[in-house]
Each structure stands twice: as structure tokens, then as C-alpha cells.
Amino acid sequence: MKTNKRIAILQPEVPHYREEFFNLLRQQCETSDVYVYNSFKSTKQQGFNIDTKGLKYIPNKQLKGFLFYNPFPLLSKKYDTLVLMLHFAHLTTWLLLLTKFIHRKKIILWGQGISVKRYLKEEKKPDWKLKAQIALADGVWLYMQKELEQWKQIFPQKQMVALNNTLTGVSEMCNYVPELSKEELKKKYGITQEVVLIFCARFESNYRRTDLLVEAIKRLDKNRFGFVIIGQGKNKPDFFTFDNVYDFGAVYDTAIKRELFSLSDIYFQPGWVGLSIVEAMAYGKPIFTFVRSEETKQCVEYSYIQSEYNGMLFETIEECVGYISHIEKEKLADMGQNARHFVNNNLSVEQMANHAISIL
Known part of the structure; x- marks a missing residue:
């Protein structure tokens, strides 16, 4: 059933295994636009077979792992909710979280909720930067139930859901x-x-x-x-x-x-x-x-x-x-x-x- 939600989603790219998920969101939302910050050329060079139709490129600057993207396309009146990445090196995301009282957009953060490289450490003590981002957000999409349970102990009243990560054509x-x-x-x-x-x-x-x-x-x-x-x-x-x-x-x-x-x-x-x-x-x-x-x-x-x-x-x-x-x-x-x-x-x-x- 179609909802009246009007969302903008930010991702690095949309690989082939994620296309079905975004298509279903488009079917269920009044508006569902996907913005990417990696160029289509670089995505294809990574070996992803992508369909660029319907994707919107967002201008950005990347330096030593940090990302600053142009916030203004996301602040369009046609969106009421922004789905941004749960990533502490996304500087514009911090800016948008801290200025919610001005732009009035609901912000959902989407990510793993943990570093897979530092997993054993962070499952005992979650990253304070991710903790701060989640505290500022209206809700969180986490990939897996295990990490959802960890963050629910810290933010029991926060709207969170485990998506159960899967792929197109499963x-x-x-x-x-x-x-x-x-x-x-x-x-x-x-x-x-x-x-x-x-x-x-x-x-x-x-x-x-x-x-x-x-x-x-x-x-x-x-x-x-x-x-x-x-x-x-x-x-x-x-x-x-x-x-x-x-x-x-x-x-x-x-x-x-x-x-x-x-x-x-x-x-x-x-x-x-x-x-x-x-x-x-x-x-x-x-x-x-x-x-x-x-x-x-x-x-x-x-x-x-x-x-x-x-x-x-x-x-x-x-x-x-x-x-x-x-x-x-x-x-x-x-x-x-x-x-x-x-x-x-x-x-x-x-x-x-x-x-x-x-x-x-």
C-alpha cells in the first residue's frame, strides 16, 4: 500500500543487488529519490553492474575518508524525510542533524551500526561518534538484528528497525x-x-x-x-x-x-x-x-x-x-x-x- 511519505536517500552508489529494494520503496512512497555521491564511472570500475536510471548525483568533496556533500538538493520541499548514512565521517550529515530545528526534516540514519574491522571492540563499547549521531537522529535503519539489540539497550525509546540485509532476486x-x-x-x-x-x-x-x-x-x-x-x-x-x-x-x-x-x-x-x-x-x-x-x-x-x-x-x-x-x-x-x-x-x-x- 502506498504511503504519503516523501523521502530522499543518500548512498555512495546503488549496486545491482540493492535495486529491488529501492524499487519497492518507490512503489510504497509518494516520493522516493536516491542520491549517490560516487560517480557512475567509479562505481562501474568497482565491478558493480548498475542501472543509473532514476539516480541523482549529489555534488561532493571527499578527502582522506571525510565527505562533504551539497545539502541543498536534500532540503527541497518535496521531501519530508532524509535517509542518510550512519557514518561519522560524513560532515554534512552532522550539519543536517544539528540544524533539524531549522529545516524541519525527519532524519533516519542507515548503516551497520558497528565497524566490522573493530567489531570485537565495538560490540563491548560502541563508537561514541555513532552514539552521538544516533542521539540526534529521529530513527535508525540497521542491517542486522544483533546490532539493533545492542543499540536498543542504549536508546530504548528510539525508533529503530533491523532491515535483515538481503539482495535483489533472492x-x-x-x-x-x-x-x-x-x-x-x-x-x-x-x-x-x-x-x-x-x-x-x-x-x-x-x-x-x-x-x-x-x-x-x-x-x-x-x-x-x-x-x-x-x-x-x-x-x-x-x-x-x-x-x-x-x-x-x-x-x-x-x-x-x-x-x-x-x-x-x-x-x-x-x-x-x-x-x-x-x-x-x-x-x-x-x-x-x-x-x-x-x-x-x-x-x-x-x-x-x-x-x-x-x-x-x-x-x-x-x-x-x-x-x-x-x-x-x-x-x-x-x-x-x-x-x-x-x-x-x-x-x-x-x-x-x-x-x-x-x-x-
Whole structure:
């Protein structure tokens, strides 16, 4: 049902996985405009497949991580609510928060609510700068329930909601059924191993823990375990020396990507797991990764993983290799089904949009 809300949203860019969410907001609001401060050219250079139609570029200056954007487009009379980023280095956001008594706009702040690089520290003691921003705001959109519960203890009366971060097309992923059987798909792609682990993420971040990925490949029986690799990036290891690694590079053909997920048994990403695990769970794959620590950093979506239910969290590479070596395929199938059910029940884009609308 359409509301009379008239909102302006600020983001760095709108990658392809966020388009459905913004389209649903447009359908439910009288006005819903999205402003971006990164150029369309730079966004495409990052590897995002973006549709620029309907996006508005906001003039800005960026220096050493700080951002000053032109506030005046957002102060138009056609907006009653501004959805700005929960980011302490956005100087204009501070200005708009401190001058609410002048411009009379309602301000919602949207973000993770925690630094994933300093997670272990900030889950004990939240960042004072984010605390100050939230205190000034009218409401907060947080990505995940775990961080919502943390901030609710500090601001019990503040309007806040966890969006349950998800991605475009996730419902179609949950409903996907391949035309070929798993064995037929393996034969099609020349994969001979009994159990297949798939990794699908860009090799750009230093926090992926590719060292643990390579170590698992070395230690697991190469005749029984195969690895499908999807992704490119400057930190990508050389997989050509491994006979049981099937490196597909960057895959832009959705049909191929879906078949590769379908023939696989486990989604394995040792570190820095984020939205990629939602895609994997939607395809019915359990998530295997390592426990968050100072050495192995994880994004906020990590809290979707329930060990022994829809995935596994390992302390050491020895524990990981030992568990995988003795896992029964029936157990993997059960965890995969649980993963798909979890996404189907909790992570639709419609649910994410409805959560966002609920505090506007």
C-alpha cells in the first residue's frame, strides 16, 4: 500500500543487488529519490553492474575518508524525510542533524551500526561518534538484528528497525530448480570429485583469509573434494597448481552461476563473509567459515550463520579439515535445506522494504 511519505536517500552508489529494494520503496512512497555521491564511472570500475536510471548525483568533496556533500538538493520541499548514512565521517550529515530545528526534516540514519574491522571492540563499547549521531537522529535503519539489540539497550525509546540485509532476486534463487541432476551438472563442467565446495566473492579485500582457503585445498583429499572458485581480484591466489580446483573467474552469466551452485555441496569462505552468504543459502548451500576473531574478521551478515543448523563455524584449520573430511552428505543436505528455508522465511526483499517503511 502506498504511503504519503516523501523521502530522499543518500548512498555512495546503488549496486545491482540493492535495486529491488529501492524499487519497492518507490512503489510504497509518494516520493522516493536516491542520491549517490560516487560517480557512475567509479562505481562501474568497482565491478558493480548498475542501472543509473532514476539516480541523482549529489555534488561532493571527499578527502582522506571525510565527505562533504551539497545539502541543498536534500532540503527541497518535496521531501519530508532524509535517509542518510550512519557514518561519522560524513560532515554534512552532522550539519543536517544539528540544524533539524531549522529545516524541519525527519532524519533516519542507515548503516551497520558497528565497524566490522573493530567489531570485537565495538560490540563491548560502541563508537561514541555513532552514539552521538544516533542521539540526534529521529530513527535508525540497521542491517542486522544483533546490532539493533545492542543499540536498543542504549536508546530504548528510539525508533529503530533491523532491515535483515538481503539482495535483489533472492526469492528467485530460493525457487530455482536446475534442469539437470547434480551428477549431470558435474559431468557438464568436468568435475569428478564426490563433494564440491564453492567460493563466490571478489578477491579484493585483504580480509578474505585466502590463506585458509588455500590451506583447506592442500589438506583435503583431492580425489574426494573439489573446489569451484568464482571471482576475480588483485588478491586472488594462483589456483592453477591444484588439480581439484575449478576456477571460473568472474561469472556474469546467471545460468552458469546457478548451475555451479547447484552442483556444489558447501559454500566455503574462510573470512569476511557478507551478502554473498545470503546468495549461497538461497541456493540451498550451508555456510562454512571461521569464528570471528582479530585474525579473521567477518561482516555483519555473519550472524545469519547458526552452527550445525545452516552452516559451520570453525576455530582452527585442523578442526575445519577434520569436520569436512568426515561429514555425511545427508547432513550437508539437511543444513542446506535449513539455509534455504531461513532465507525464504526471513530474507525476502519485500520484508526488508517493509521493515524500512515501518519507522518512516
